[in-house]
Amino acid sequence: MKISKMERQRLLKETIESTPFITDEELAKKFNVSIQTIRLDRMELSIPELRERIKSVATYQWNETVKALPIDEVIGELIDLELDNRAISMLIIKREHVFSRNKIARGHHLFAQANSLAVAVINDELALTAKSEIKFTRQVKEGERVVAKAFVEGETDKGLTVVRVNSFVGNEKVFTGLFYMYRSND
Numbered sequence: 001m002k003i004s005k006m007e008r009q010r011l012l013k014e015t016i017e018s019t020p021f022i023t024d025e026e027l028a029k030k031f032n033v034s035i036q037t038i039r040l041d042r043m044e045l046s047i048p049e050l051r052e053r054i055k056s057v058a059t060y061q062w063n064e065t066v067k068a069l070p071i072d073e074v075i076g077e078l079i080d081l082e083l084d085n086r087a088i089s090m091l092i093i094k095r096e097h098v099f100s101r102n103k104i105a106r107g108h109h110l111f112a113q114a115n116s117l118a119v120a121v122i123n124d125e126l127a128l129t130a131k132s133e134i135k136f137t138r139q140v141k142e143g144e145r146v147v148a149k150a151f152v153e154g155e156t157d158k159g160l161t162v163v164r165v166n167s168f169v170g171n172e173k174v175f176t177g178l179f180y181m182y183r184s185n186d
Helices: 005-018 024-031 035-044 050-060 107-120
Strands: 077-082 086-092 127-136 145-155 161-169 172-183
Touching (some): 005 035, 024 035, 086 107, 107 161, 107 172, 145 172
Antiparallel strands (some): 127 172, 145 161, 161 172
8 A cells, every 4th residue: 555755754754763773775665665765755854874873873872981892892883882781783794794605694793793792881991701601593694784782681699790682683683692791890
């Protein structure tokens, strides 16, 4: 069923507000229009492209800084951070992240994204991974966008901070991990 341009633009604005990291390609599929139509709608509504929305969220949603490692050592783009609570990063899987034969992402890139996020969320100058329990739940392919979400779950009886990281492509979980983090102030 075809909807009017005005209704499509209203729904487009709502969709982007609720899921700011949605791509133009995903929006085009959702509204059954061309990518160019989505881009024109965004321009008319003064909605920036994905990369600019990411920068905006990263700049204005959090003011805390990563303490345990330089921010440029976080694998993927850090999107959200609340130290000792939660963090989010995004990694677009490119040619250098995949096996050349089948275009499937090498697991160490997904692990590195999750592990660096677990380190970044720790409110300490020193945070090291003491142990991890990980599971890959589906293959990730070139061109897909992986959003990793870290949550601090608490402390172990040995004083390690437990961080759970779940990584998603769209709404589908592709990786999950528990990271047991050593920190110097424990």
